[in-house]
Amino acid sequence: MHRICMASDFFYPNTGGVESHIYQLSQCLIQLGHKVIIISHAYDDRTGVRYMTNGLKVYYLPVWVVYNQCTLPTLFTTFPLVRYILIRERIDIVHGHSAFSALAHEVMFHAKTLNIKTVFTDHSLFGFADSSAIITNKLLQILLSVCNRVICVSHTGKENTALRAGVEPNRISVIPNAVDTDIFMPSKDSKQLNRSYTTIVVVSRLVYRKGVDLLAGVIPIICNKFNDIRFIIGGDGPKRIVIEEVVERHQLQDRVTLLGAIKHDDVRHVLVQGDIFLNASLTEAFCMAIVEAAACGLQVVSTRVGGIPEVLPSEMIWLTEPSVRGLLDGLERALADRSAGNVISPFEAHKKIKSYYQWEDIAKRTQKVYDSAMKEPIDHLGHRLNKFWQCGTICGPLFIVIAVIEHFLFLLYEYLVPRHTIDISPELTINNFKYSNSDKNIEDIDIPMLSSKH
Structure with a gap:
């Protein structure tokens, strides 16, 4: 001992x-x-x-x-x-x-x-x-x-x-x-599983290192191109004002929800409201957030930086360059695969994460x-x-x-x-x-x- x-x-x-x-x-x-x-x-x-x-x-x-x-x-x-x-x-x-x-x-x-x-x-x-x-x-x-x-x-x-x-x-x-896979599980709520729109979730500290400026560039373009896209953004930080200005300038209040700081106990509740998890980080050693999102059955779109390529298998993550154009390409590929049914089911994704990452x-x-x-x-x-x-x-x-x-x-x-x-x-x-x-x-x-x- x-x-x-x-x-x-x-x-x-x-x-x-x-x-x-x-x-x-x-x-x-x-x-x-x-x-x-x-x-x-x-x-x-x-x-x-x-x-x-x-x-x-x-x-x-x-x-x-x-x-x-x-x-x-x-x-x-x-x-x-x-x-x-x-x-x-x-x-x-x-x-x-x-x-x-x-x-x-x-x-x-x-x-x-x-x-x-x-x-x-x-x-x-x-x-x-x-x-x-x-x-x-x-x-x-x-x-x-x-x-x-x-x-x-x-x-x-x-x-x-x-x-x-x-x-x-x-x-x-x-x-x-x-990740605690007993907590981070896909939703069984039929109302959430049968949404008529696609929700992109971001859970991150709103700081420069997390790519908030890239996120601010992506939101208005993807919302303009796809009418059925919604954003839920959880987290707080000095860069929150950047997102708020974009939402105000492009009048996206009904399509972008800013939750502010959220407790870790509430992260799973936020994640299961979405379909795609977006990570725009400029540098990461591991990125726990994408593992939690994958365990909840979300598609993961993330920048190809640091140790992120090591975290999830290729069939569970859409890697992009750390730029607005790169994130847009990644989201469009994820949306296309989703429409074509070329994605792993949420519970299959959860099963894989459970086998990969156990405390x-x-x-x-x-x-x-x-x-x-x-x-x-x-x-x-x-x-x-x-x-x-x-x-x-x-x-x-x-x-x-x-x-x-x-x-x-x-x-x-x-x-x-x-x-x-x-x-x-x-x-x-x-x-x-x-x-x-x-x-x-x-x-x-x-x-x-x-x-x-x-």
């Missing part, structure tokens, strides 16, 4: 692909007999410790969020709190998620100071040319240089991570996302990565300093200084708050509590240094 700590800025009540991935993977690992906790930052009044399904414990840390649910990188200030949690929960693997998450990298850095094994999952693709990508890639290279294993969600993502972060390919595993299988493959990481020797301070030294003439020495300072802080806290004075948390299984200290009841356990607000 492994004791695993998932760490990321992105977790519920925030919604998204990373949040869903962490939750579903954690639940399946618990089902396999492992202990899993999650470290994230506080969301409004959700602070302190919360329990979720099957005893999944979540630590919502009181740290400062600065942009797009990402915390301010502070490094040393979170060390005493993270050290306390990792020792209290007896964690032996820290699994960080998302290159955008400062908290994930901080917890992994602290874990290495405590000689705890680390695994990192990269959920996104990055460029190489712009200034933000250069800075992010350099930091990722340094932090992953001491990471035991890296997971990518597609082979394209693996190649991207290996190139931009300088990670040896043999340390990178490819494990895709999955139980993903959890077992992730477990093998953990097993491999645990077999590696402990990275002592000297080994980590040598790794940092190889990361450049400026950043290398800088991180050597940071690592040495943190090591002295580690020694200081080992003296001020010795390990033997930290209460070990009781282990919660699916069916019952197991106590490592039989003299303690769960009611007697409190969480020092953390808000206990529920």
